[in-house]
Amino acid sequence: MRKFVWRLQRVLDIRKSQERKARSELFTLTQKLAAARAELLIQKKIMENIIKELAGNNPRNRLAGQEFFMKNCAANNEKIKKLKENIHNLELQQKEKINEVLQLRKTEEGMEKLRARAKEEYIKEQEKIEQKELDEESGILFVRNNFQEV
Numbered sequence: 001m002r003k004f005v006w007r008l009q010r011v012l013d014i015r016k017s018q019e020r021k022a023r024s025e026l027f028t029l030t031q032k033l034a035a036a037r038a039e040l041l042i043q044k045k046i047m048e049n050i051i052k053e054l055a056g057n058n059p060r061n062r063l064a065g066q067e068f069f070m071k072n073c074a075a076n077n078e079k080i081k082k083l084k085e086n087i088h089n090l091e092l093q094q095k096e097k098i099n100e101v102l103q104l105r106k107t108e109e110g111m112e113k114l115r116a117r118a119k120e121e122y123i124k125e126q127e128k129i130e131q132k133e134l135d136e137e138s139g140i141l142f143v144r145n146n147f148q149e150v
Helices: 009-056 059-149
Strands: none
């Protein structure tokens, strides 16, 4: 029996490589998002720790610390705001990439089904051809045997 060759195999291979690439990009985005969330958490924790430390200080010493904190608070708040915007953008990119991966996966699964159907049809056709050849051979043998007996 001849080897099965599917005309769209190259397209399927390209789709698979596109999906692998999209998955790796999604993984990278997820890592960036996790790092940004961790950085945001760290910045918030730093702010909380400074406030707790100031609250625990002696009222005489607290005033100088509060003044320093208020001067630097705007910069820290701006940094937190930028981190939140970055996280939001990364989340949007992640959702888009997830949709892209899902779409590529659906296309790949559809093509796999088409390939499976084509292979089944190929096998059935080959079996029919093989059966036809066997029928012809048995018919020829029958005629030979009958002809030799006569």
